[in-house]
Amino acid sequence: MNPITLKDIAKALSLSPSTVSRAMKNHPAISAETRKLVQDYAETHKYKPNTLALQLRTNRNTTIGVIVPEIVHYFFSTVLAGIQHEAEKEGYNLLFCHSNEDYAREVRSVETLLDARVCGILASQSKTTEKFDHFQEIIDNNVYLVFFDRICTGINTDKVVVDDYAGAYTAVEHMIHTGCQRIAFLGSTPSMPIANNRRMGYEDALRKNKLPVDKNLSRICDTIELAREIVPELLKSDPIPDAFFCINDEVAAYCMQIVKSAGYRIPEDVSVCGFTNSYITEVTNPTLTTVDQHGFEMGKVAARLLINRIEGKEIKSGVVSRLIKTELVLKGSTRGIIR
Amino acid sequence: MNPITLKDIAKALSLSPSTVSRAMKNHPAISAETRKLVQDYAETHKYKPNTLALQLRTNRNTTIGVIVPEIVHYFFSTVLAGIQHEAEKEGYNLLFCHSNEDYAREVRSVETLLDARVCGILASQSKTTEKFDHFQEIIDNNVYLVFFDRICTGINTDKVVVDDYAGAYTAVEHMIHTGCQRIAFLGSTPSMPIANNRRMGYEDALRKNKLPVDKNLSRICDTIELAREIVPELLKSDPIPDAFFCINDEVAAYCMQIVKSAGYRIPEDVSVCGFTNSYITEVTNPTLTTVDQHGFEMGKVAARLLINRIEGKEIKSGVVSRLIKTELVLKGSTRGIIR
């Protein structure tokens, strides 16, 4: 009924558990004869070492906790795939938690992971999180913590982020070079560093190219619902914006729909640029120019960094920050270069 | 340094570990005085029971394993969210594995989960799986197994599936009622029950409405790459298909792009219907009529069923099958009802 143990093997072969244990691990002190006997028996009876007992004894385990704020989400699911890829390669398991952008669930997720005695945690903060005690508790429990993408500014620990500033700067500059003059920014809450960095990239690109920074064109608009409200409003201004730089592909795609149904042509009248490079960008009409965030790469790098910490291979004692390069992917919603 | 244990508390208060253990659990044999002493000490020193030790002793744990074939995928990530929701509610943790549509990785995932001694497994099969020994091994190890969506026909165990047949039937009948006569089916490998059931729904809808079942119109076309090849080919037939019923929203969206660039109008000349109801359906032009699979609901039901098995609340001894209702969601890529 229950899985077979070392003791069971020992009893069956009239040996001691210690001998069996050593035989299984090819310990040199065990005779070849005994070794074969034990290993054959283990094989035929499908012996599986009990990981729990092992972990208890060695006080080390190979489970990494992951907290994502959102899972039905192209970027985060891509990051998760990258984490899984790297973790599996290195023999680590993944305990998965989903905060659903909810502070209370994020706190509970941390408790869950600490209770499960994970050896490290990869986390991306929820939008509603404003207190950080739960993250501090991870560190107080001597569990390694690496933030990815939505880092927590209140906690000083390793992190992996996308180069949001450069991504935004490059995208906005591209739109300027193709003749756009009034570029709107549909952003997100400034408390999130990713949103703030993109806004700064956007503004700096305008300034560098001697265009005015109009605060009216810079809005918090990170959901479809907000887009339905804000985009038509911006289209009422005179002159209308000739470009929209959006915080994600979904908002950009909705924005395109609204702009088109208001009678403007894309990209001739209005350019639109998204952020992420998700599936969506290929099925809009026209296809959507976007900034690729390389989520899979980010997941791999974050997992790599955490595992290096766990295994003592990352010797740098201070905080390590890794930057993932972005890439402007030109598609049909922005114009070609104008010379 | 290391987390505090019962023994540590016992030593600090000059008590025995057993007394501390009982005091923590409000055992009646412990005096109120001692109880308070112990609990206060535990509180201030942030004592956390070691789950591993507990699991080892009781031989029960609360971790459920999940195997998904694909994670950067609207439907599966939605199911995962549903599973997570239900599991968290019931105090279970999720060990996450990703087979990436690869048989070898699926086998390894099963090994990983069995090694981790999970109390149950929720799995959806990879496209490339043709042997089922690894799934049988789960059952042989007395671990509960529930399949969801991509069930494994070779293994007789609990399952939760979408009503693919009815979903397809309803969608195809809708297209017929709105005047379509030559409806193409862009399906998937017939070894997958979900694909086969949809094909049967498609064919039965045609027959019921006295339309011919033309094998040339029924193709395996479940990726964007295949769509690029097969859709133009179908558009060369004479007369061209006046509708496409597609295995998923991505293929449907690509199909629309190709049909439009061939000069046909949607839905006036050609109707298109997808399957899933993902974000994509809202950003295509026109929006995409689709069949909602209710992934979140499926995840909840699957987790619920597994947990009931684990906790002995599902008393039915045979195989339990749950069917998730589908729902036709009419958007812009199919015509209105013609009377």
Next chain:
DNA sequence: TTTTTTTGTGCAAACGAATGCACACCATTC
């Protein structure tokens, strides 16, 4: 033959927590 070395195996403790049983102490009762 005796001593030393080698070789193979077993004992016991440890990881952290839970629990049946024994036992010490005090208070009550006859």
Next chain:
DNA sequence: GAATGGTGTGCATTCGTTTGCACAAAAAAA
């Protein structure tokens, strides 16, 4: 003053595995 009962605590074992140490038996050296 002895028997009884109740109350609070500790001992020892259990889960499955690993590992330092002791020890027995056989082989080699003296």
